[in-house]
């Protein structure tokens with residue numbers, strides 16, 4: 001099964017991955033601030049992730065790692 | 069299971085300082101990945117310019133030099149002529165390349181210097197907080213064109229790729245964009261090709277990369293990407309302006 005990992009401390013909460021994900025699986029963690037003071041992105045239902053890597057391609061901060 | 073996407077070795081393992089959603093980070097990654105894929109990282113020398121990316125020598129894992137504002141193509145010329153076996157690139161913004169550095173870019177291309185220029189066009193001076201650039205669109209509101217750029221008093225945008233493509237020394241010139249997945253993949257190919265053209269000793273290469281500046285455009289990152297797709301591409305059409313393959317056929 002594909003696996004996806006977010007380095008939440010690098011994330012600036014820009015949200016580009018949210019609209020890029022074809023399945024709209026990514027959200028910002030509204031109840032958490034990272035060290036930089038941003039709401040980091042994460043995948044709510046990781047089991048639905050197809051491992052396409054579109055989110056990682058558009059992320060300007062290399063936050064996302066994908067295995068397939 | 070194998071990693072289909074992981075951090076490239078072409079970038080040092082440090083966070084970048086760019087604003088949230090700024091496409092400079094994407095362009096850094098594409099250049100870094102191209103150096104790794106072509107296995108030239110260990111013998112590439114990059115030249116940083118002046119703009120938000122002035123200190124990207126802190127990020128790229130290759131050797132880097134920092135040039136004064138606009139002078140990166142002149143510095144790269146020197147580096148390449150002294151080290152002809154190295155791959156040499158510049159990373160320049162539109163304020164850097166198309167305003168203060170107009171002379172340097174034109175003459176480096178005219179001389180056919182065997183360097184690769186990566187030109188991040190975000191239609192504004194990002195670093196100095198959003199003044200009008202030569203590349204600012206007609207009607208675009210900036211700090212120094214608060215009523216929108218008026219061509220009668222503020223002139224017309226400069227289409228750098230088309231202009232550089234008129235010079236015989238420029239053998240590969242392409243304009244790409246970073247506004248969505250498909251275009252990022254195309255941009256990645258163009259960047260790789262620029263290095264390949266240089267490695268083959270063919271001449272000067274320039275890739276103009278339509279980029280965003282959400283902070284100074286006053287837009288969120290996603291709307292900025294949409295504005296590239298809707299407004300910027302109308303002024304700056306994507307495509308190949310000089311292709312070494314086409315030259316051969318002439």
Ligand SMILES: Cc1ncc(C[n+]2csc(CCOP(=O)(O)OP(=O)(O)O)c2C)c(N)n1
Nearest residue numbers: 118119120137161162163164192193194195
């Ligand atoms: C000789 C000189 N003149 C002016 C400046 C001020 N300055 C710094 S960055 C910049 C423009 C940068 O714009 P651009 O190249 O488009 O880069 P961006 O920040 O948009 O990526 C200017 C005018 C300077 N640093 N040095």
Ligand code: SF4
Nearest residue numbers: 086087090120194281
């Ligand atoms: S000011 Fe603009 S170009 Fe500079 S880092 Fe911020 S968004 Fe990017």
Ligand SMILES: [Mg+2]
Nearest residue numbers: 161162192194
């Ligand atoms: Mg700029």
